[in-house]
Amino acid sequence: xxxxxxxxxxxxxxxxxxxxxxxxxxxxxxxxxxxxxxxxxxxxxxxxxxxxxxxxxxxxxxxxxxxxxxxxxxxxxxxxxxxxxxxxxxxxxxxxxxxxxxxxxxxxxxxxxxxxxxxxxxxxxxxxxxxxxxxxxxxxxxxxxxxxxxxxxxxxxxxxxxxxxxxxxxxxxxxxxxxxxxxxxxxxxxxxxxxxxxxxxxxxxxxxxxxxxxxxxxxxxxxxxxxxxxxxxxxxxxxxxxxxxxxxxxxxxxxxxxxxxxxxxxxxxxxxxxxxxxxxxxxxxxxxxxxxxxxxxxxxxxxxxxx
Amino acid sequence: xxxxxxxxxxxxxxxxxxxxxxxxxxxxxxxxxxxxxxxxxxxxxxxxxxxxxxxxxxxxxxxxxxxxxxxxxxxxxxxxxxxxxxxxxxxxxxxxxxxxxxxxxxxxxxxxxxxxxxxxxxxxxxxxxxxxxxxxxxxxxxxxxxxxxxxxxxxxxxxxxxxxxxxxxxxxxxxxxxxxxxxxxxxxxxxxxxxxxxxxxxxxxxxxxxxxxxxxxxxxxxxxxxxxxxxxxxxxxxxxxxxxxxxxxxxxxxxxxxxxxxxxxxxxxxxxxxxxxxxxxxxxxxxxxxxxxxxxxxxxxxxxxxxxxxxxxxxxxxxxxxxxxxxxxxxxxxxxxxxxxxxxxxxxxxxxxxxxxxxxxxxxxxxxxxxxxxxxxxxxxxxxxxxxxxxxxxxxxxxxxxxxxxxxxxxxxxxxxxxxxxxxxxxxxxxxxxxxxxxxxxxxxxxxxxxxxxxxxxxxxxxxxxxxxxxxxxxxxxxxxx
Numbered sequence: 001x002x003x004x005x006x007x008x009x010x011x012x013x014x015x016x017x018x019x020x021x022x023x024x025x026x027x028x029x030x031x032x033x034x035x036x037x038x039x040x041x042x043x044x045x046x047x048x049x050x051x052x053x054x055x056x057x058x059x060x061x062x063x064x065x066x067x068x069x070x071x072x073x074x075x076x077x078x079x080x081x082x083x084x085x086x087x088x089x090x091x092x093x094x095x096x097x098x099x100x101x102x103x104x105x106x107x108x109x110x111x112x113x114x115x116x117x118x119x120x121x122x123x124x125x126x127x128x129x130x131x132x133x134x135x136x137x138x139x140x141x142x143x144x145x146x147x148x149x150x151x152x153x154x155x156x157x158x159x160x161x162x163x164x165x166x167x168x169x170x171x172x173x174x175x176x177x178x179x180x181x182x183x184x185x186x187x188x189x190x191x192x193x194x195x196x197x198x199x200x201x202x203x204x205x206x207x208x209x210x211x212x213x214x215x216x217x218x219x220x221x222x223x224x225x226x227x228x229x230x231x232x233x234x235x236x237x238x239x240x241x242x243x244x245x246x247x248x249x250x251x252x253x254x255x256x257x258x259x260x261x262x263x264x265x266x267x268x269x270x271x272x273x274x275x276x277x278x279x280x281x282x283x284x285x286x287x288x289x290x291x292x293x294x295x296x297x298x299x300x301x302x303x304x305x306x307x
Numbered sequence: 308x309x310x311x312x313x314x315x316x317x318x319x320x321x322x323x324x325x326x327x328x329x330x331x332x333x334x335x336x337x338x339x340x341x342x343x344x345x346x347x348x349x350x351x352x353x354x355x356x357x358x359x360x361x362x363x364x365x366x367x368x369x370x371x372x373x374x375x376x377x378x379x380x381x382x383x384x385x386x387x388x389x390x391x392x393x394x395x396x397x398x399x400x401x402x403x404x405x406x407x408x409x410x411x412x413x414x415x416x417x418x419x420x421x422x423x424x425x426x427x428x429x430x431x432x433x434x435x436x437x438x439x440x441x442x443x444x445x446x447x448x449x450x451x452x453x454x455x456x457x458x459x460x461x462x463x464x465x466x467x468x469x470x471x472x473x474x475x476x477x478x479x480x481x482x483x484x485x486x487x488x489x490x491x492x493x494x495x496x497x498x499x500x501x502x503x504x505x506x507x508x509x510x511x512x513x514x515x516x517x518x519x520x521x522x523x524x525x526x527x528x529x530x531x532x533x534x535x536x537x538x539x540x541x542x543x544x545x546x547x548x549x550x551x552x553x554x555x556x557x558x559x560x561x562x563x564x565x566x567x568x569x570x571x572x573x574x575x576x577x578x579x580x581x582x583x584x585x586x587x588x589x590x591x592x593x594x595x596x597x598x599x600x601x602x603x604x605x606x607x608x609x610x611x612x613x614x615x616x617x618x619x620x621x622x623x624x625x626x627x628x629x630x631x632x633x634x635x636x637x638x639x640x641x642x643x644x645x646x647x648x649x650x651x652x653x654x655x656x657x658x659x660x661x662x663x664x665x666x667x668x669x670x671x672x673x674x675x676x677x678x679x680x681x682x683x684x685x686x687x688x689x690x691x692x693x694x695x696x697x698x699x700x701x702x703x704x705x706x707x708x709x710x711x712x713x714x715x716x717x718x719x720x721x722x723x724x725x726x727x728x729x730x731x732x733x734x735x736x737x738x739x740x741x742x743x744x745x746x747x748x749x750x751x752x753x754x755x756x757x758x759x760x761x762x763x764x765x766x767x768x769x770x771x772x773x774x775x776x777x778x779x780x781x782x783x784x785x786x787x788x789x
Contacts, residue, residue: 019733021753024584034424036636039316048311227583234619262313263627270311 010161010200017196018231020188020224029219032263037255046290049254049282050077051085052272054112054144054243056280057092058119058211064099067092069307071103078287078304081294087283088272089142093118094135101139112177113140116167119181119210121146125163132170142175143167144243144278146210147194149184157197164201177205177243177276182221183213191221195228205241211278216246222257226264233265242269245278251289254282315629318636320423325413330361331499333369333523334506336376337516343368348525350499353420354633354642354677362499365522370491370531373520377462377489378537380517385489386459390446397442397484399512404435407508411501415473416633418500420642420678421596423634433758434477437776440760441481444781448486451778456788459487460563461539463784464532466553467502468545469495469644470599470700476502478764478775479542480519486784488540491520493532495545497645499523530556538562540784544601547698547724547769565773565783567601567765569698570726572747573719574604574755577712578612580731584753586620589704592729592755594628594640594682598702599648601770602727604755606695607706608715614708618686625669625682632674640702643678652680652701659685659694664705690718698724712737716744725767729755748774 037045055074057066067090074087089110090100100111113135117123123131132143145167151159168176178198182191198206206225209216222244229240242261248254254277261269269275284304292298330347332339344366349358365373385393404411408431415426448457463483467475472494483490494502499521506521522528526549533541533556543553544567557564574592576585592604609617633641643649660666664685673679680702688695688705695705709715719728728747730738738752748766751757758764763779765771773783 018583019581021581021584021733024581024587024753028584028587034428034636035315036318037315038318041314041316044311044313048313258313266626267312270313 007158010158010197013196013200014157014193017193020192020227022188022220025188025220025223029223029260032260033219033256035256035259037259042255043290043293045255045258046251046286046293047085048258048270049251049277050286050290051088052276053087053283054089054091054245054276054278055087055283056090056211056245056278058114062093062096064096066307067096067099068103071100071109073283073305073307074104074109075107077283078291080303081287081291084290088276091144091278094131094138094140097135097138097140110141111139112142112144113138114144114146116145118144118146118179119212121148122150125166128163129166129170132167136170136174140174142177143171144177144179144207146179146181147198149181152194153186160194161197161201164198164203168202175204176202177207177241178203179207179210179245181210181213182208183215188220188224191224192228195225199228199232199240203240205243205276207243207245207278209246209278211246214247217244217248219256219260223260223264226261230265239268239274241274241276243276243278248277248279249281249285251282251285254286315637317632319632319634320413320416320636322413322417322634324410325417327360327500331363331503331523333363333365333373334503334519334521335369335373336520337510337514340369340372342366348496350418350497351645352417353497353644354674356677359417360500362496362503362523365524365528367531369522370528370535373491373522374462374464374532374535374537376517377491377520380515381461381489384515385518386487388487390448390487393484393487394442394445396512396514397438397445397481400508400514401435401438401442403508403512404431404438407504408432408435411473411504413634414504415501416641419469419472419498420633420644422638422641423636424638425596430471430474433760434474437474437477437481437760441485444778445485448781448785451781452785452787454789457486457785458788460784460786461488462537463488463490463540463542464535464538465490465492466529466532466541466543466545467492467494469498470596470601472498473501473505475544476505478544478780482775482780483542483784484518486781488784489518491522491532491538493522493524493529496523496525533557540564542773542783543567550771563783565775566771567773567775568769568771569700570601570603570724570766570770571606571696571698571722572602572604572724572727572729573606573608573745574729575715575719575731575741576607576609576613576617577730577732577737578610579733580613581733581753582613582617582620585731586617586624588729588731588753588755589621590624590628593704594702595756597640597643597680599644599700600756602749602756604727604729605699605704606719607704608709608718609706611708611710618684618706621684622667622669625684628669628682630671630673630679630681640682643680643701646678648700649678649680652699652703655694655697655699655701655703656683659688659692659703659705662689662692662694664688664692664694690721696722712741716741720744720746723769726770727751
């Protein structure tokens with residue numbers, strides 16, 4: 001359980017949250033994006049990225065059958081290739097958690113459930129708690145919650161802190177990822193502020209987006225969040241995980257994100273324990289590039305299963 | 308899954324399309340001419356010490372020929388040509404440079420040791436932009452200096468340094484030609500190749516013979532050029548020691564002179580700065596081009612309350628700086644330009660240690676061949692230490708702290724140089740308040756080492772005089788008849 005935080009402590013956190021120079025952040029990520037990832041490093045990077053995916057389906061039309069298909073894909077990314085890792089987790093709505101849990105069996109792949117009235121978060125607090133409890137009762141290994149962006153934008157930071165802390169309390173040892181929906185926040189300063197609040201409230205992971213709003217996981221936003229994780233680590237020695245989600249559809253973008261986390265945080269974060277990609281279509285591009293790297297030839301997209 | 312060690316593979320830029328002649332002659336009067344000295348010297352690749360080409364060493368006779376070729380071209384062709392027509396040639400040169408930008412970038416990196424990322428993304432695009440920019444001014448000189456009746460000066464002798472070979476050539480040749488002058492240019496002896504490539508571009512552009520002449524050689528060739536009686540204007544970029552020599556050599560002559568010399572520029576981080584971005588700025592200010600930058604932010608001043616944090620972040624950041632093969636696309640710090648310069652830098656590093664400063668260098672693999680120097684931080688540096696006063700011209704940063712703004716302005720200005728300065732703060736009022744008090748030709752706010760053809764550049768005090776770039780840069784190549 002998270003210790004209740006005093007009004008003063010949160011005020012200190014907020015006062016200390018540094019502002020972010022947008023132009024400087026853009027220049028920093030441009031340096032990363034100019035880097036060239038080749039050869040064995042590329043192959044290793046692609047494998048890492050595959051192992052970090054939270055394979056996701058979050059649609060109103062999701063059905064148990066669709067989820068079962070996704071869970072099979074999660075375990076068998078491309079059986080034509082030897083020695084591929086599995087993805088880290090499958091990410092679904094609470095109503096699909098039980099199906100996913102059953103389909104994944106003892107594969108070691110985690111079931112992550114979105115909660116707290118994903119994606120908008122526009123529901124009473126009690127319902128958000130029930131939503132989370134329901135997912136956990138159905139066997140969710142991880143919870144991806146959304147923050148109340150409206151409250152955040154109107155400056156009700158204590159509310160946001162309490163909300164995250166309360167959900168973390170329900171989660172207990174279950175990994176909690178907190179989604180900011182950065183596309184609805186105004187500036188990198190806001191991204192940094194919410195990162196500091198979420199980390200202080202007990203988030204195990206901080207996550208950019210729901211995938212429903214654009215822009216989502218842009219490089220400057222991810223850089224800003226990694227900066228908050230780094231400062232927290234320097235101060236306390238505690239690691240917090242990072243999950244960019246939404247808009248990461250190509251292997252090239254994913255590899256540059258991995259390089260970003262390597263340069264900002266270090267190699268210790270290059271594992272699915274501390275880094276995840278929230279994505280649905282990324283896996284196949286990673287697989288295509290992986291095969292290209294092994295065989296020297298691009299294969300047609302039709303050789304890779306869509307689900 | 309346990310954590311991964313993930314290291315990048317080499318990603319070298321190809322040199323396949325680079326065509327170098329084994330031997331380069333002098334470019335005089337539109338053609339290649341053997342040096343009367345009959346002497347040649349080697350141009351080395353500082354990354355691996357291999358010989359790239361042999362370069363002619365011009366003597367008195369050669370310099371005489373180059374100056375009289377420039378004089379003839381000035382008298383008979385270039386000074387009579389309309390501004391619009393001159394502009395067309397400059398535009399043509401700019402476009403040809405753009406077309407050959409990859410080749411020029413690779414060549415610049417091979418010859419000078421700078422990372423391909425910088426020659427590709429900074430040096431060559433900026434050099435092209437200088438030609439585009441001054442091409443546009445060529446027919447607007449009367450509007451630029453309304454009522455002052457501007458006219459060209461004559462023959463300009465131009466001497467460029469080895470740190471930005473083609474870019475400095477562009478800074479000098481583009482405004483000179485736009486204003487109607489002709490030029491004899493001597494590039495630095497370690498980095499002549501892109502200037503000689505530029506001569507080929509002048510030929511391809513059909514530039515009239517003699518408008519641009521390139522004479523290669525060492526300091527002796529430069530001295531002959533400076534002393535030549537038929538030169539009307541001298542433009543020099545390089546060390547303050549040579550600048551002083553040139554200034555003396557011009558005493559009692561009618562030669563106009565602009566000097567862009569050394570620096571020991573202050574980069575100031577105030578406590579309200581955006582720290583992560585400031586750390587990037589510090590890196591960019593001192594390690595850009597291995598620190599071979601006249602305006603490098605080589606003296607860092609950090610406000611005491613954040614000093615420890617900034618230094619820790621800097622040290623961590625240095626772990627992901629890549630040092631090595633300049634042709635590798637991931638290299639951040641390439642090769643030191645010459646053995647001589649490496650020795651100078653190493654001498655200063657040893658001096659810093661003996662002066663009692665604390666040294667920090669990151670753990671990193673270094674190439675076994677070629678001239679390389681680790682990025683180096685010195686903390687606990689006194690204002691009176693020589694490493695904090697003298698220009699090192701390498702990847703060496705001195706770090707001092709301060710308590711008040713008054714104190715840091717005083718310390719920043721306490722230098723014989725005054726080329727550039729950086730201020731990092733979230734408060735606009737501080738930028739303007741402090742900027743006005745700093746004796747520096749350029750003051751960057753929340754950024755560093757940013758260049759644009761439209762922005763004038765130049766120094767205070769021993770950093771030189773005259774401005775290059777922008778409308779100001781034109782006046783160095785004009786005389787006014789009011």
